[in-house]
Amino acid sequence: MKTKKGYRLRQLGKEYILVAEGLEVMGANQMISMNETAAFLWEAVEGKTFDTEALAKLLVDEYGISMEVAEKDVTALLQTWNKAGVIED
Template identity: 45%
Template sequence: MKIKEGFKLRTIVGEHIVTGEGLAQVNFNKIISLNETAAYLWEHVTGKEFSVEDLTKLLLDEYDVDEATASKDAAAIADKWIEIGIVEK
C-alpha cells in the first residue's frame, strides 16, 4: 500500500495534522490528527510502498512492544488509513 498523492503531514503547535494538498486532493475537506506513534509511522512510509509488516517492524524498532501487539496495531492503523481514504492498496 502507499499514501495517496497529495496528503501531507504537518506539525502545528505540537499537533500532527494530515491535510489534503495538491491538485490530487483538491476536494478532500477533512483534517486528520495523528498521535506521536502514527506520525512516526507516517514519516517513515511517506513516498514509498509499504506493508503491514513494514509498519510492524517500524513499531518494533522504536517502541518496547511485543511482536504480536505491534502486528495487531500495525494492521489496525493501516485499515484505518485505508478506511478514511488517505492510503490506497
C-alpha cells in the first residue's frame, strides 16, 4: 500500500495533524489527529510503497519494542488510516 497524495503532516505544539492540502484532495476539508508514533511512521513512508511488516520494523528500530507488539500496533493504525481514506493499495 501507499500514502495518498495531497496530505500534509503538520505539527501543532506537541501534537500532529494530517491535513488535506493538495489539489488531489481539495474541498475535503479533512484533518486527522495523529500521535507522535503515527506521525513518525507517516513521515517515514510518505510517498512510498510499504506493508505492515515494513512499518513494524520501523517501530522496532525506533522504540525497541518486540516485532509482535509492533505488528499489532501497526495493524490497528493502518485500519484507522484506511478508514480515514489517507492510504490506498
